Amino acid sequence: MSQPRAAIGLDVGGTATKAVVCDDDGQILARAEVPTPPQAVGLMDSLAAVVVTLEAAVPAGTVLEPAVALCVPGIVDDTRGVAVHSTNLGWRDAPLAAQLAERLGRPALLGHDVRAGGLAELRWGAAAGSASMMFVAVGTGIATALVLDGRPVVAGGYAGESGHVLVPDPDSGQPVLLEQVASASAIARRWSERSGRTAAGSLEVFQAAEQEDPVAAEVIADAVEVLADVLACQLALVGPVPVVVGGGLSKAGDAVLRPLRSEIDRRLVLFDAPPVTAARLGSWAGAMGSAALALGAGRAEGAA
Numbered sequence: 001m002s003q004p005r006a007a008i009g010l011d012v013g014g015t016a017t018k019a020v021v022c023d024d025d026g027q028i029l030a031r032a033e034v035p036t037p038p039q040a041v042g043l044m045d046s047l048a049a050v051v052v053t054l055e056a057a058v059p060a061g062t063v064l065e066p067a068v069a070l071c072v073p074g075i076v077d078d079t080r081g082v083a084v085h086s087t088n089l090g091w092r093d094a095p096l097a098a099q100l101a102e103r104l105g106r107p108a109l110l111g112h113d114v115r116a117g118g119l120a121e122l123r124w125g126a127a128a129g130s131a132s133m134m135f136v137a138v139g140t141g142i143a144t145a146l147v148l149d150g151r152p153v154v155a156g157g158y159a160g161e162s163g164h165v166l167v168p169d170p171d172s173g174q175p176v177l178l179e180q181v182a183s184a185s186a187i188a189r190r191w192s193e194r195s196g197r198t199a200a201g202s203l204e205v206f207q208a209a210e211q212e213d214p215v216a217a218e219v220i221a222d223a224v225e226v227l228a229d230v231l232a233c234q235l236a237l238v239g240p241v242p243v244v245v246g247g248g249l250s251k252a253g254d255a256v257l258r259p260l261r262s263e264i265d266r267r268l269v270l271f272d273a274p275p276v277t278a279a280r281l282g283s284w285a286g287a288m289g290s291a292a293l294a295l296g297a298g299r300a301e302g303a304a
Contacts, residue, residue, distance in 0.1 A: 009291030010070035014088040022291035026124030030057035044103040069109040069293040071116035077157040081110040116289030118145030125280040132241040139247030142179040170222040182223040184248035191219045206252045228263030246279035
């Protein structure tokens, strides 16, 4: 019987970095969360320290892959291992994979946080068993990860920036970014502006809609319609692949998933809307997806 395999995956966010040891079955064997250093110069030291901590927590008898993978937000060129641009973290053309490999003395891979989350959901989560899927992260912003016939769509790091598609502003009709209307933070902001009440997040707006607040219902409907516009266009191009919604908006459950699928279906002609489901892996999906990248690198090396 072969020994179980595992890998270390890192998810570097604007304020916190999540790290896991994850095995081939998607089980998290160890995890850690540490603050992300405000300056990039301290990042590699911080990542190296958490890798050492996780290495010590690997269960006896488990084979740890030599490669470590990390994911970051922004425009990421996975092939070159370069963070092309990240507004939140202040990076531009940063060779993070090479820097981490040099710091650790072992292979390192770099991915995009949403594509990593989508990979985890495809392998172990809501889309497990599918060869293709569309993962839509709707939180502070909006981004899409596409996997088609087992291959992620990267396009030099620019694939999936659906939140930057221009849509009509529901109030003025002027073009605005999709994420300015349909992101979880935009839903909370637009309801607060219209109602004069403060919403800490989009879930409060959905709760208000359940209590028959007409302003909340209108704000949600506006968001669902423009999000459906963009997702239906994407599906028309790639086919009826399963859609998995992650990020803060997914916490609204059927209150957003059912109308979203219905609106997508109204916009499609050649086929019915595919299933639209909530992500299952939560806030650790990015780190798990990074571990999946490292596990994949180990399999490729073993087959070479």
